[in-house]
Amino acid sequence: MGGLKRIYLDNAATSWPKPDSVYDAVSRYLRECGAPAGRSVYAEAHQANQAVTAARASLAKFLGADDPRRVIFTLNGTDALNLAIHGLLDEGDHVVTTVVEHNSVLRPLRQLETCRGVKVDRVACNVRGYVDPLAIRRAIRPKTKLVAVTHASNVTGTIQNISEITAIAHEREAVVLVDAAQTLGYLPIHVGELGIDLLAAPGHKGLLGPLGTGLLYLRAGMERRIRTLREGGTGTQSDDDRQPQMLPYKYEAGSLNVPGIVGLGAGIDFLRMQGNRLREHHQQLTDRLIAGLIDIGGVRVFGPAEASERVGVVSIAIEGYDPQEVAATLDGAHRVQVRAGFHCAPLMHAALGTLDLGGAVRFSIGVFNTEADIDAAIAAVAEVAAESAAT
Ligand SMILES: Cc1ncc(COP(=O)(O)O)c(C=O)c1O
Numbered sequence: 001m002g003g004l005k006r007i008y009l010d011n012a013a014t015s016w017p018k019p020d021s022v023y024d025a026v027s028r029y030l031r032e033c034g035a036p037a038g039r040s041v042y043a044e045a046h047q048a049n050q051a052v053t054a055a056r057a058s059l060a061k062f063l064g065a066d067d068p069r070r071v072i073f074t075l076n077g078t079d080a081l082n083l084a085i086h087g088l089l090d091e092g093d094h095v096v097t098t099v100v101e102h103n104s105v106l107r108p109l110r111q112l113e114t115c116r117g118v119k120v121d122r123v124a125c126n127v128r129g130y131v132d133p134l135a136i137r138r139a140i141r142p143k144t145k146l147v148a149v150t151h152a153s154n155v156t157g158t159i160q161n162i163s164e165i166t167a168i169a170h171e172r173e174a175v176v177l178v179d180a181a182q183t184l185g186y187l188p189i190h191v192g193e194l195g196i197d198l199l200a201a202p203g204h205k206g207l208l209g210p211l212g213t214g215l216l217y218l219r220a221g222m223e224r225r226i227r228t229l230r231e232g233g234t235g236t237q238s239d240d241d242r243q244p245q246m247l248p249y250k251y252e253a254g255s256l257n258v259p260g261i262v263g264l265g266a267g268i269d270f271l272r273m274q275g276n277r278l279r280e281h282h283q284q285l286t287d288r289l290i291a292g293l294i295d296i297g298g299v300r301v302f303g304p305a306e307a308s309e310r311v312g313v314v315s316i317a318i319e320g321y322d323p324q325e326v327a328a329t330l331d332g333a334h335r336v337q338v339r340a341g342f343h344c345a346p347l348m349h350a351a352l353g354t355l356d357l358g359g360a361v362r363f364s365i366g367v368f369n370t371e372a373d374i375d376a377a378i379a380a381v382a383e384v385a386a387e388s389a390a391t
Pocket residue numbers: 012013076077078079101102104150152153154179181182201202203214
């Protein structure tokens with residue numbers, strides 16, 4: 001492996017590297033503070049509390065949420081999606097979702113369908129991974145309580161039209177849950193303007209926080225409809241053995257992941273300082289990657305070609321080559337690190353026709369990738385594809 005530089009293109013799984021300010025914030029908290037948040041009154045406990053409050057406020061501002069208490073810290077994106085889905089649905093409810101979803105939406109819904117009599121319709125996408133909002137409209141029934149849709153696919157990067165979907169769902173009084181795992185931090189999201197009722201996202205991908213962080217945003221009033229999935233200590237109303245109903249405590253039982261949350265806060269501050277520059281950089285790199293990959297013989301690129309219709313998640317298949325083998329060769333020979341397989345999105349791979357091919361090879365661009373990284377990845381794929389053509 002010698003002097004080859006590590007080229008990390010697995011940012012859709014978790015972003016790496018993080019800004020220095022994230023490492024510093026986590027390290028400083030662990031070394032100098034180390035106290036729990038919301039529990040005690042000594043100086044360091046107060047500092048921990050302030051740090052969590054500040055991170056929550058930054059996150060709310062970043063999302064365009066008017067009240068920071070509507071942002072709940074969770075363990076990851078999956079935890080936030082489970083809270084929204086299991087917390088909302090009852091026996092007999094109907095849900096509209098799509099085939100482009102991640103298993104963190106599909107599996108809770110399958111579980112409720114199997115064990116609790118919830119009915120689920122999964123709307124198809126077109127060849128580019130786009131779900132027609134009118135198909136969602138057609139799937140909505142009188143008992144539809146929830147429309148659960150991912151903002152951008154973690155396989156093809158395709159961006160869905162959230163404002164049209166929320167308008168359609170709200171005409172029929174359905175709640176809209178948006179899985180923003182692949183968009184928050186990469187695309188501007190204003191929950192009010194998009195009409196989002198519930199937004200779930202990891203803190204460790206586009207928001208640049210550490211693993212073990214995530215969030216659920218709840219529009220005003222949703223807290224009266226979403227049950228808690230776990231109860232416990234919150235540091236508030238401790239003389240009462242019932243779970244507080246006040247936000248955010250209602251949904252934040254147990255000691256918070258303060259090192260993760262202060263890191264997440266630093267990640268958001270970094271993004272806010274960088275502004276549109278990062279977004280433009282991301283789009284340019286995505287364009288560059290797609291243009292390079294499309295030109296390689298034997299390589300099929302999934303999803304839309306236009307960077308404006310997608311985020312920097314790009315999956316490919318190389319004719320005659322198993323995706324796992326491609327990923328192993330890219331890492332082993334070139335230190336290009338990608339993810340191969342089904343990406344926890346079985347219905348999306350079924351829609352793309354890649355289930356029998358072992359899935360696809362996914363490149364996902366992060367804020368610290370460079371043009372040189374992208375060019376190296378393209379050159380590595382070209383070499384693998386040429387070998388496969390020669391054999
Ligand atoms: C679209 C999508 N939704 C949800 C998740 C789950 O997020 P987490 O890994 O934080 O649980 C992922 C993670 O890959 C994802 O890509």
